[in-house]
Amino acid sequence: MTLPFPNDPAMREALSERLRFYRELGIGEFYRRPVDEAAWTQAEPEPQLEEARVAAPPEPVRREIPAAAAPPVRNAAIFSSQIEESLIAPRKPFPAPPPQAAALPPEQHFAALKLIREEIGDCTRCDLSKGRNKIVFGDGHPEAKLFFVGEGPGADEDAQGLPFVGRGGQLLNNMINAMGLKREDVYIANVVKCRPPANRTPEPDEAHTCSPFLFRQIDVVRPQVIVALGQTAVTYLTGEKKPLSAWRGTVHPLRGTKLIVTYHPAFLLRDPNQKKHAWADLQIAMRELGLTAPARK
Ligand code: SF4
Known part of the structure; x- marks a missing residue:
């Protein structure tokens, strides 16, 4: 899937700025990696509401508060192992700069x-x-x-x-x-x-x-x-x-x-x-x- 690129020059500039920002952070793969189309477009299966109402016995009233479930991550596909590595793994250290030269007249x-x-x-x-x-x-x-x-x-x-x-x-x-x-x-x-x-x-x-x-x-x-x-x-x-x-x-x-x-x-x-x-x-x-x-x- 190719994400649409905005035609408006201001939007293009803003998007470019944002991409540069991600790149500065060292997560360039975030926008380079192709997105798994299925992960964006797959619809949740519709529950068969009527069947469920007839078949299932009435739910007992529960007073305890259920533990909050983690919200589904719909764009998980783009968090590839490469991105996770770049976020979690320590950055490659910079090479040491050359030692300072002696002052000249x-x-x-x-x-x-x-x-x-x-x-x-x-x-x-x-x-x-x-x-x-x-x-x-x-x-x-x-x-x-x-x-x-x-x-x-x-x-x-x-x-x-x-x-x-x-x-x-x-x-x-x-x-x-x-x-x-x-x-x-x-x-x-x-x-x-x-x-x-x-x-x-x-x-x-x-x-x-x-x-x-x-x-x-x-x-x-x-x-x-x-x-x-x-x-x-x-x-x-x-x-x-x-x-x-x-x-x-x-x-x-x-x-x-x-x-x-x-x-x-x-x-x-x-x-x-x-x-x-x-x-x-x-x-x-x-x-x-x-x-x-x-x-x-
Ligand atoms: S001067 Fe040499 S090292 Fe520096 S940017 Fe140009 S090609 Fe690269």
């Missing part, structure tokens, strides 16, 4: 980043290489005090080879300016350096293959504060899968720096009401950096 940061880029080369270490146009290494000041980490390149980034240059990038620039900084003052990189097909979330093996380069960039730049933009960024930076709400609002130690977590700009474009909460997160970063917001003109 500031004048060597630029050359060290160049060396990492050369090492990546025309990378084919993971399947994301198959669909990319340009590797999006990272961009910004090699001695930045503030380092933003996103998920992966989108279409604009893939075309230009630069992180956060589309609509989300414009919003990130506005966020940086609101903090009293310029884009050239900060460093920006992603968990994966090649665009995932159709902007999907990177698969764990892709993120684990690429993220060591990100850790090395962080170790070279040595920012005071890292701002993780969204769930994927914080998950692969920390190796812990928790809801974004569990990360936000607090400063977390990470590789000798301070990690602050906020929403991804793409999410803020979809839900502008969350901008005020993102601003609250950025104010934590500003406090840690000793920054004050510029006066409004």
Whole structure:
């Protein structure tokens, strides 16, 4: 049986969001596995009421309350053993991030980043290489005090080879300016350096293959504060899968720096009401950096 897919774009987007959420939780098979049609459509057999009334003696009045029976699970078919395993079995542990490299003198940061880029080369270490146009290494000041980490390149980034240059990038620039900084003052990189097909979330093996380069960039730049933009960024930076709400609002130690977590700009474009909460997160970063917001003109 194929479940109907809604035609309404808003409903499609909402459904896609929900599927992404399930996928984030690691239960992707929930929506990939075919549903057993019989389990959804089989009608309960109709009781032969009249026959039962004639044949059966009248029921004695019972005063004790019967134990509640578990309600029938009509969609039990989709809870396959695979899903149960993914819910019950412990998650596969994340590979340990590379050990933190020794700090370099500031004048060597630029050359060290160049060396990492050369090492990546025309990378084919993971399947994301198959669909990319340009590797999006990272961009910004090699001695930045503030380092933003996103998920992966989108279409604009893939075309230009630069992180956060589309609509989300414009919003990130506005966020940086609101903090009293310029884009050239900060460093920006992603968990994966090649665009995932159709902007999907990177698969764990892709993120684990690429993220060591990100850790090395962080170790070279040595920012005071890292701002993780969204769930994927914080998950692969920390190796812990928790809801974004569990990360936000607090400063977390990470590789000798301070990690602050906020929403991804793409999410803020979809839900502008969350901008005020993102601003609250950025104010934590500003406090840690000793920054004050510029006066409004
Ligand atoms: S995403 Fe990273 S590891 Fe995968 S091909 Fe691109 S640069 Fe290489």
